[in-house]
């Protein structure tokens with residue numbers, strides 16, 4: 203559900219990105235307590251009355267029990283992006299924004315161990331929350347961050363990351379690769395692809411002793427990093443990933459192996475209430491539910507954020523793509539409603555499980 207929150211700070215990070223902080227009233231303190239790695243869905247109505255939702259990762263450290271949560275998200279301008287344009291050009295301190303409680307399963311709850319991340323561009327946002335929370339709470343934990351950006355000037359959270367380096371010199375390791383800057387101040391340059399990572403990572407740290415790998419950024423970087431880690435013998439269970447900006451040209455979609463039935467009916471349970479609706483040709487199951495229940499949960503509608511996750515009670519569905527659910531979740535019967543289409547004439551989803 204969405205809550206109106208007041209903007210308490212808008213900080214310009216780079217020419218094309220801002221960090222927005224929300225004030226959390228005392229009665230919503232527990233609702234907005236986040237686990238490092240989670241994101242917030244934000245909602246606004248455009249001048250034409252159309253609803254726009256976007257998800258943005260929380261960059262602030264998670265507050266310990268009993269302390270007020272600090273809720274800050276990083277927003278980078280996407281060309282033609284309605285919400286990001288509004289956030290960069292119009293949003294001001296004192297404005298009210300509708301915000302959903304923290305969600306997502308790209309998580310690093312603080313625990314002892316050695317962790318590492320490979321991030322590109324705005325992929326730093328959830329990882330900043332992970333690293334700062336972990337290093338502050340776990341005196342023995344270590345974190346290695348490999349980040350890739352175009353130029354130093356376009357790098358988000360430069361100061362915050364430098365601050366972690368100063369504060370935890372023995373436990374925080376940082377490698378920055380700039381793709382569009384030649385040997386600037388001795389930093390490595392060029393693209394961070396699978397081949398480069400396969401050579402770089404073992405030189406930086408004992409790859410097989412890392413307890414969790416966190417990959418976040420554009421599709422190509424995340425896939426390249428995952429392949430590099432797999433080729434270095436890292437177990438799939440230790441690799442966590444979140445893809446930003448799925449580009450229709452670069453991301454494969456599921457092969458359509460099953461044909462849709464001529465008529466299908468969807469039954470869905472949401473907040474304890476059930477309803478049944480016919481599925482119109484070509485629409486996703488989320489769209490079917492939204493026609494009858496405007497409170498159905500979603501944010502990206504692109505298979506990335508996981509907000510529309512539902513349990514498939516009966517029937518079979520085909521998903522166009524899935525960048526949000528882990529294989530354990532799909533094996534257990536969860537699907538993304540925004541990507542699902544019926545394969546059987548009767549399908550039942552439960553959004554409450």
Ligand code: FES
Pocket residue numbers: 499500501502503504505506507508509510511526538539540541
């Ligand atoms: S709404 Fe984001 S994955 Fe479905």
